[in-house]
Structure formats: C-alpha cells, structure tokens
Amino acid sequence: xxxxxxxxxxxxxxxxxxxxxxxxxxxxxxxxxxxxxxxxxxxxxxxxxxxxxxxxxxxxxxxxxxxxxxxxxxxxxxxxxxxxxxxxxxxxxxxxxxxxxxxxxxxxxxxxxxxxxxxxxxxxxxxxxxxxxxxxxxxxxxxxxxxxxxxxxxxxxxxxxxxxxxxxxxxxxxxxxxxxxxxxxxxxxxxxxxxxxxxxxxxxxxxxxxxxxxxxxxxxxxxxxxxxxxxxxxxxxxxxxxxxxxxxxxxxxxxxxxxxxxxxxxxxxxxxxxxxxxxxxxxxxxxxxxxxxxxxxxxxxxxxxxxxxxxxxxxxxxxxxxxxxxxxxxxxxxxxxxxxxxxxxxxxxxxxxxxxxxxxxxxxxxxxxxxxxxxxxxxxxxxxxxxxxxxxxxxxxxxxxxxxxxxxxxxxxxxxxxxxxxxxxxxxxxxxxxxxxxxxxxxxxxxxxxxxxxxxxxxxxxxxxxxxxxxxxxxxxxxxxxxxxxxxxxxxxxxxxxxxxxxxxxxxxxxxxxxxxxxxxxxxxxxxxxxxxxxxxxxxxxxxxxxxxxxxxxxxxxxxxxxxxxxxxxxxxxxxxxxxxxxxxxxxxxxxxxxxxxxxxxxxxxxx
Ligand code: ATP
Ligand code: MG
Numbered sequence: 001x002x003x004x005x006x007x008x009x010x011x012x013x014x015x016x017x018x019x020x021x022x023x024x025x026x027x028x029x030x031x032x033x034x035x036x037x038x039x040x041x042x043x044x045x046x047x048x049x050x051x052x053x054x055x056x057x058x059x060x061x062x063x064x065x066x067x068x069x070x071x072x073x074x075x076x077x078x079x080x081x082x083x084x085x086x087x088x089x090x091x092x093x094x095x096x097x098x099x100x101x102x103x104x105x106x107x108x109x110x111x112x113x114x115x116x117x118x119x120x121x122x123x124x125x126x127x128x129x130x131x132x133x134x135x136x137x138x139x140x141x142x143x144x145x146x147x148x149x150x151x152x153x154x155x156x157x158x159x160x161x162x163x164x165x166x167x168x169x170x171x172x173x174x175x176x177x178x179x180x181x182x183x184x185x186x187x188x189x190x191x192x193x194x195x196x197x198x199x200x201x202x203x204x205x206x207x208x209x210x211x212x213x214x215x216x217x218x219x220x221x222x223x224x225x226x227x228x229x230x231x232x233x234x235x236x237x238x239x240x241x242x243x244x245x246x247x248x249x250x251x252x253x254x255x256x257x258x259x260x261x262x263x264x265x266x267x268x269x270x271x272x273x274x275x276x277x278x279x280x281x282x283x284x285x286x287x288x289x290x291x292x293x294x295x296x297x298x299x300x301x302x303x304x305x306x307x308x309x310x311x312x313x314x315x316x317x318x319x320x321x322x323x324x325x326x327x328x329x330x331x332x333x334x335x336x337x338x339x340x341x342x343x344x345x346x347x348x349x350x351x352x353x354x355x356x357x358x359x360x361x362x363x364x365x366x367x368x369x370x371x372x373x374x375x376x377x378x379x380x381x382x383x384x385x386x387x388x389x390x391x392x393x394x395x396x397x398x399x400x401x402x403x404x405x406x407x408x409x410x411x412x413x414x415x416x417x418x419x420x421x422x423x424x425x426x427x428x429x430x431x432x433x434x435x436x437x438x439x440x441x442x443x444x445x446x447x448x449x450x451x452x453x454x455x456x457x458x459x460x461x462x463x464x465x466x467x468x469x470x471x472x473x474x475x476x477x478x479x480x481x482x483x484x485x486x487x488x489x490x491x492x493x494x495x496x497x498x499x500x501x502x503x504x505x506x507x508x509x510x511x512x513x514x515x516x517x518x519x520x521x522x523x524x525x526x527x528x529x530x531x532x533x534x535x536x537x538x539x540x541x542x543x544x545x546x547x548x549x550x551x552x553x554x555x556x557x558x559x560x561x562x563x564x565x566x567x568x569x570x571x572x573x574x575x576x577x578x579x580x581x582x583x584x585x586x587x588x589x590x591x592x593x594x595x596x597x598x599x600x601x602x603x604x605x606x607x608x
Contacts, residue, residue, distance in 0.1 A: 001472060003507040003519075007044050009033075010519050020216040022454035023148030025463050029522045031471075038145025038153030042447075045523065048471035049450050050156065054135050056187045056468065057158045057444060060180040066131040066160055071110050071117070073137060077103035079112040083422045088314060094139045094153075106139035111415070111441060114161045115423045122437070125165050125429050129173055133160035135446060147216070149451040150407065156446040163437050165429070170414055170438045174206070177412050177442045181210050185409065188449060189466025191456060193406065195221050196233040198305050199413050206414040209234055210444075211406030214455040221406040222388060229397040234408075236305040240388035241395045242348075243297075246355035247278070252370040254338070260365045263333025265298040268367055272358060275299070279358040280351055280371065282335040284319035284327060287311060290343030291319055291327055293335075294385055295351045298358075301387040302348075310383050311344060328362040336360035336368060337377040347379035348386045407452040410444040457546075463524030464546050474504040475525040479513045479532035490531040493540060493555055504529075521545065 008030040017034075018024040026032045031046035042050060058068065077095075080086035086093075086105075094106040107113065114132060122128075138157045145153050162173035178194065185192045190212050197209040211221050211234070220235035233239070262268045269276050279298030284291055285307070292311060294302045308316055324332045327342055336359035337345055356370045371377070390403035419425070420437040429435050450469075457464045467473065474497055478490035490506060497504040505525065507516045513532075520528050530541040534552065543550045 001503070001505045003475075003505055003516075004509050006505070008519070008523065009043070010522055018148065020147050020150070020455070021458055022150065022216070022451040025454055025458055025522070026148055026451065029463055029524065032148065036153075038142060038151065040149060040152060040154075040447075045471040046450065049453075049465070049469055050446060052469045052471075053188060053446050053449055054156075054158070056184055057135065057446065060184045060187075061131075061133050061158070061160060064131065064176040064180040065129075066133045069132055069134055070136065071107070071113050071134050073107050073139070074104050075107050075110075075113050077105060079116055079423070080105060083112050083115075083419060085112070092140050092142065094141050107136075108138055108140045109157075109441075109443070110134070110159055111161065111419050111439075112423065115419045115425050115439070118163055118437070119423065119425045122163070122425070122427050125427055125435075128163055128165050128427060128437070129169050130163040131160060131173060131176075132163075133158060133442075147218075147451070149447045150218075152447065155448065158444040158446055160442040162440040162442070163425075164439070165427070165435070166438055167416075170416070170440055174412060174414055174440050177440070178208060181410050181412065181442070181444070184444065185210055185212070185449075188453060188469050189457070190409075190449075190453060192409065193221055193223065193232050195223070195406075196237050197411060198234065198236045198309070200305075205416060208412050209408045210410040212409050212449075212452040212456060213404050213406050214452065215405050216455050217405035217407040219406045219408050220389070220403050222390065222401050222403045224394040224397060224399050225402050226394070226397050226399040229394060229399065231394055231396050231401075235387065235389060235403065236303065238388040238401075239384060239395045240392035240401060241398065242350045242384065243277075243393075244350070244353050246353045249355050251372050251375065252356050254368055254370045254372070254376055256361055256363075257367050257369050258365060259334075259367045262365075262367075268358060269298060272367075272369070274358065278354070278356075280337065280354065280373075282337055282340070282360055284324055284335060284342070285316040286319050286323060287313050287316055287343070289313075291323060292316070293337060293340055293342045293345045295337055295345065295347040295379065296386045297348065297350050297354065300348065300350070303385055303387045306383070306385045307346065310346065310381065310385060328360075330360070330362050330364050330366075334360040334362060334364060334366060336362055336371070337373075337379070338362070338368060338371060340377070344381065345377070345379040346381045346383065346385055347373065349382055349384055350386065352379075352382055407448065407455060408445070409449045409452050410442075412442045413440060415439040415441055457524075461518070462522035465524045465526055467526045470524070470526050472503050472505045472523075472525055474502055474527045474529055475507055475520045475523070476504055476529045476531065477507045477513070477516045477520060479530060481508065481510045483535070486531050486535045489535040489538070489540070489555065490529075493529055493531065496555075 010030045011028045014024050015027045032040045035041055096104050135158045137154055142151055142153055145151055164170045192210055192212045194208045194210050197207045199207040222235050222238035223232035262271050265276050269279055276298035281296050281298050283294045283302050294307055296302050321332050328335050352373050359368050359371045361368045390401050392401050394401050417436045425437045426434045454463050476490050476494045478486045480486055494504050494506040526545050528543040539552050539554050542553050
C-alpha cells in the first residue's frame, strides 16, 4: 500500500456538518464520505477497519457455535403483517413496491425472515439449539440520522438469532452471546459496560445493551460505584430505592393558594418557600385509549418508557395545550390530580408517601397546598415510573448511583416465543408433541462500533486506532524522497513488515515531512516508522501514536547486510496486540557488545 496510489483524501478543514469527533475525524482522515443523509460510502481505510471488526465478530460468533448465512435485504410485506410489525415500525421502515404493486421493505432487522426460514426446515427437537447469524446492511429511516456512522439510515449490523427448545436453552444461548459480546468489545480495545436495558419494539423480556463509554453518547448508563454490587442499567430501565418517607407532619386541611403566572416547579416552590420534593408534578399524556396523568415528585422526571410498559402501549405523546385545557379547564401549568377526570392516573411510588404536598388546582393561577395522596386523590395505578439517575440510591446495595454517557454498540434480547407464536414456529419434542421454539436475538452495530472506537481514541492531532482494529498497523515515512538511501531503506522496511505479516503503508509522496507526519497522526496508524538522516547508519525512528514514545531502532546491520531480527521483533510486538492496549514499555538501547539477536528485546505489558 503506497500512499501515492491509495485513496486517502484527507482534509485540512473540519467539515461544517460534523458535530462529534468521530464524524469529523472519519471525514477529515479520508475514511468516509456522505452520499445522502445517514448514508455513507466507506473508503478503503474504513473498509479495512470494518473488515477487522467483522473478523473479530465472526471469530467470536463461530466460537460460540454460530453459523453465518446471508439473508435478503428486500423482504416481503406479508411476513411483517403476520408478525404485526408492518404497522408498529411506522415511518422508520423503508417500504417499496415491485412492478406488480406488491409491498416490500428493506430489512431494519431480520426476525421475521429468519423465523420463516427456520420454520421451513425445523421438525424435531434434535435440530435444536440453532444459532444463525449474518453481517449485513440494515435500513432504518431514522427520524434524525446524525453523527455520521453513529445513527445512519443504512448501516452494518451483525445479527444472530438463537432457537431453543425451552427457557433453559435460551438462558444458555443468551449467556454464550453475552460472553461473546464481552470478548468482542474487549478485543476491539474499547472501554464498555454491559447494562440492563428495555427491550423496546423488538419485544421480549430480558435485555442487555453494551455501551461504549463516551461523552458524545446518546445514551446514559446509570451504575453503582460499589464494585461488589456492580448494578448497571440504561437510564430507560434503571431502578433505584424509592424515598419512602414523607415529611414528619400532621395531615393539614387542603387549601387553595393563588400563584399568578407561576407555572414551573421552580417558580411555584420558590414562591411558596418549599423544596421541589414537596410538590407533585402532574404530566398529561395522550395514549390510544385516552389521556393518562403521570404523577412524580417535583424533583423527579417521568420515565416514559416505564410508563409505556406499565400501561401496555407502544407510544405516548405529551398532551398538547388544547387537550390540557379540555381535561383540566385550566391553562398548562396548573394541572393536579385532585378531581382530575382522565382515563388513568398513575402515581410514582414515591408520591404515595408524600405529606401535605403542593399540586396544581386545575384552575388558572391556582395551586393547592396540603394535598395528601389517598385522602385527596386516589391513583388508578402506583408503580416506579420515575427516571432514576445519578444521585439516587442503588436499589440493591444503597450506595449513591452515578452515571455516564454511553454509545450503544450492541444489544442482546431474550425474545421468548414472541415471534415463534405469531409466525407459528414449532418443533416436535421427544413425546411427539408440538412446541413453540424459544428465541433470542443479538445485534452489534459494526459501523457504529467503528465510530465509537474513534470517540474513545483520539487526540488533537487525529485518530489513535486500537491496534486490533487499525486499518493499517504501521506507516513508513521516508523523510526526504530525494535521498536515495532513505527511499531504499524505507522500501526495505516496508517489504520486511509485509513479509513479517504486519500490514504497512508506505508514504511515498514527495511531500514535506510535516505534511506526512500530520496525515499519519490524523489517520491514526498505531506505529510510525520514520526513515530520515539516520538511514545511512541503518537506523529508523519508531514512534508509538498513542504515547508518543519514540525509539531509534537499527533495522539493518551497519553494512546493510542481514536484517536485524530484533527490529522485527520490536515491530511485531508493537503491532500484534490482541486488544489494542498492549504496549511496549521499555526497549533497551543498543549496547555495542551484545549480539544482534538478543539486543532490543522488548518487554510487553498490558496497560489500561
Ligand atoms: P438505537 O436505540 O441507538 O436506535 P436500537 O436499539 O434501535 O438502537 P438495535 O435494534 O438493538 O438498535 O440494533 C442493534 C445494534 O445496531 C445497536 O446496538 C446499534 O449498535 C446498531 N444500530 C442501531 N441503529 C443504528 C443506526 N441507525 N446506525 C448505526 N447503527 C445502528
Ligand atoms: Mg438497541
């Protein structure tokens, strides 16, 4: 690979449309180009990174017993109608018609088609378990495609589906995948956390997401800092220990207070001189069956996912001002549970222990003081419907929870019989009885993982690829292309590296060294070999991109005779890391007396 012949269109400027680091750097370093909103072309370097991630994924899937297949991207609507998802998926599904007017979609995920496939061939329990996967493009017409590869409309996913006889079989398959995912992200050199997650429209009961920790992440990981406890969940799912004691007061009679123009929690509580935890916040939602009121303490937020799951709906919209006025006969900002006439009132469990609290009075410019749940209003349902974030208390061990932003790179689901039931996927057990297959599904965003790796591995100069997924491990830079010695030695190092199984790029452009170094930093090769003035002595400089550690290494003997085995050892060790975090900690300088084969032997240690 010679830079002069390779398609690496690096840019000096930060592209205006790119908001987050990975998007900016992947564009600037010549990895990707946009074709349409959320649709990207992978240039050669990106293609190589993706190939490495895919190779790791494949190895781990195969190790866990997975079998790779290729499912069609174009899928007939009938299957999606049968599973009920043709309508649930809504505008996110790319739909198309063939010349006969038949409906199809571009696969956003493949549960339907794979269930149908297995149905065609599965007869007996003897054929189970089955773990089948593919690595392929997925299509989702996302409402807000953004952040480059993070949220594309066309993206690469690995999806595996497990088919088992029973729940115990599913547990075993799930465990295998969970462990395989852990290995995959470790091998990709990423800092990540598996967290409990909501299963969303895919359905099923148990689910975990694998979150790469990064400030640009769209998700939030809530976790317990107590290592022995280890609780970690996506914020959509996180639970905490509820504050189950109210103020220590006698119940007082409820009274109206005039709160002119005061609509927010802060305004009202400041005016009344109490803390936000003394107010009950009432939020109105439009659900398919009518209006739902959700009550949480003034210092909490409603977790809409928990609320949706509780009342069994796929979607909730905040009620607009018109609905608020119709239901409460008051403007927005004065809604309260007392005398409220809606389909369902749901109270968070913390609300029910509150004493003498403040609520809206369903009357303009008016609130109530001394409202007491149970006495003044009775919710239809009481449950955990609040957002649990850092600062709240761990439900398991009582420590104070913390949170970090994260990028979801993978998710695993126990689907159970959701799809086998709707699509009639059964097998015959030992007694010859027909039973439903128990399924799981397991996705990894391969293209998103590439972007997530950049979010965790960069500095002011560019990308710093973890060795295991770097597009090219070493860049060889002759400083002066007019110096024959440098050019020849660079060629030689370059050929030696390939011969030793280390892929390398030769930056053979007649550019100033500064330009070449800048590009090398930007592209993010883990190791740069600079062939400069010391070439006459057979020496090169080896620079590690991450640490900026630099060593002078003899590449050939003083007479340019036999290659120095130690140099090869050095480079092999610098570039053959399993996880991307292996690093050379110390290389002894050349001593004049020792033989070439024992000098410079690197010590390899794991860091971070
Ligand atoms: P998100 O919540 O981010 O929309 P999801 O939960 O809908 O993702 P899954 O159906 O679980 O995604 O898909 C499996 C994996 O595919 C995700 O963990 C993620 O890594 C990746 N993925 C999902 N949507 C996108 C997208 N629009 N662009 C890139 N990768 C994606
Ligand atoms: Mg997901």
